[in-house]
Amino acid sequence: MMSHYTDNLTQLGQSTTLPQSPEDAVLERVPNPRAETAYCVRFTQPEFTSLCPMTGQPDFAHLVIDYVPGEWLVESKSLKLYLGSFRNHGAFHEDCTVSIGLRLVELLAPKWLRIGGYWYPRGGMPIDVFWQSGATPEGLWIPDQGVAPYRGRG
Template identity: 50%
Template sequence: MANTDNRTKEGLTLLGNQGTRYSQDYDPTLLETFENKHQDHDYMVTFRCPEFTTLCPITGQPDFATLYINYIPNVRMVESKSLKLYLFSFRNHGDFHEDVCNIIMNDLVKLMEPKYIEVRGMFYPRGGISIYPFANWANPDFGYGDIAASRMFSQLSDLDKGDGAR
């Protein structure tokens, strides 16, 4: 009973729901949050989605990626099942790789207002070329601007080392 009360109090409608609805197109309304219970210190949360799919907006062919989302929470945090359903909603959505990473980052910034966030897409090759877009954002109220700038360019050296995931 306590778990149900906590879900209701937090406004979580998807967690534990047996009647899960899978959106057939991009749907940011699926995202839900809960309160960060450790606001007294900073820490990083990482999500890895090794089965991310979206569609090429020109050919309609599927694009596959491993998607990484790292963020330093502020007051609200994204609930993982809602994130999974949100990411699944890209399955029939057509957008370029770079757009997808920026859309996801912008939606999560709007949702949570984190201290810092980054989204990296490791898209598998199609036509002999892999694309690895990286988008990040630092809330100006928390002093992570220098880290955002350094992470933007340090991820390039990670790729040179053959370490696409950090």
């Protein structure tokens, strides 16, 4: 059991309510026990929801987050709660996608991170947003994000 890795966590193993906003969400991290090894971690959130800042109508996206950890790993329950906190948050697709990437980079200081926001169409036009923290690491297998261009995505 690696309890020393989880000693400072406040949400894992606890009943936790969904934060009301991304600003209220607590993202947590744990030490990477394989920090000397280059590897890619992927989180996929196919039911991401936020609100249009102009109409208040819901917007939906399929998010794919890839990162090459350094000293830290994101604690997955805190990430789920953070992503869920966008449910009542009004922001454009571009701002939601990039702000998630930037917040993770600030928390984790990864060797590399990219996020793909594949937004479902409203008004007939999907808006897909891509951001990465730097050049893709050489010599490391980084798989395609696997989300096809919009053709009735699902």
